Amino acid sequence: MTDYEPSTYGDKVADIYDALPYVAARPTEATVEFLASIAGKRRVLELGIGTGRIAIPLAAKGFKLCGLDASQKMVAKMREKPGGDAIQVEFGNFGEVKIGGKFSLIYVVFNTFFSLPTQDEQVRCFQRIARHLSDDGVFAIEGFVPDLGRYDRGQRVGAINVSAERVLFEVTQHDISAQCIRSVQVEVRDGETAHLYPVQLRYALPTELDLMARLAGMRLRARYGGWNREPFNLASQLHVSIYELAPKALAAPRPKKRPAKRPARRRRA
Ligand SMILES: C[S@@+](CC[C@H](N)C(=O)[O-])C[C@H]1O[C@@H](n2cnc3c(N)ncnc32)[C@H](O)[C@@H]1O
Secondary structure, X not given: OOOOOOOHHHHHHOOOHHHOHHHHOOOHHHHHHHHHHHOOOOOEEEEOOOOOOOHHHHHOOXXXXXXXXXXXXXXXXXXXXXXXXXXXXXXXXXXXXXXXXXXXXXXXXXXXXXXXXXXXXXXXXXXXXXXXXXXXXXXXXXXXXXXHXXXXXXXXXXXXXXXXXXXXXXXXXXXXXXXXXXXXXXXXXXXXXXXXXXXXXXXXXXXXXXXXXXXXXXXEEEEEOOXXXXXXXXXXXXXXXXXXXXXXXXXXXXXXXXXXXXXXXXXXX
């Protein structure tokens, strides 16, 4: 999808996002409770704040919320909700984290981190996040655990919601070498033109995210299999990972300097 930009998904889906069956089924309350428990005392930043599904109830608990998003349409939906106009939002690519100051919690939920399309951009995003964390701050990320068995010869077509009046299904291509998924959700209503909702993701395994964190001077504090602090294990389909700044010594161990070799003494004949 060459015409895919950071704002594409949000701009296309904004009108129906909150009502999508897989969004409505999210454990929103548990997510908010969890984030509130680790938010600390300073400001909180959400990457890809969207319609404020998480940010609004979190702000209602008394936290000072800020958000980044590329889609004006998603944020306009947030502004329509009670409390949605009190949240500071900067527009642009969240991978660049263009917002001033430090935060005691930065978070990105619901696989949104994977919308950064390359490994380089994901690594740089971790580095920018590290610069915006207060010393005791944490970065929380929720992502799916890649399941390559979903794809048959690099593709998948699957039903999301089926009724007599409306079907919602997805058509996906998987490029394993780039760890990239290009997907279009298609909504067809009886008697209406079909609507297309494209999404493009570059997924990473939890271990790759740990390495990105390490490159950015952070380390894993905890990993769970869900927002209710379920254990993370082989059956986990998603992970909630919490990173913190690593002590400087661990951040980027430099290779020890070897003592310069002394020139060998010449023996007298
Ligand atoms: C799946 S929605 C999640 C919204 C909200 N966080 C939630 O959990 O309901 C992803 C959001 O991230 C935004 N987004 C995706 N990629 C982005 C990028 N590179 N920069 C800024 N925003 C981005 C989209 O516009 C959309 O609002």
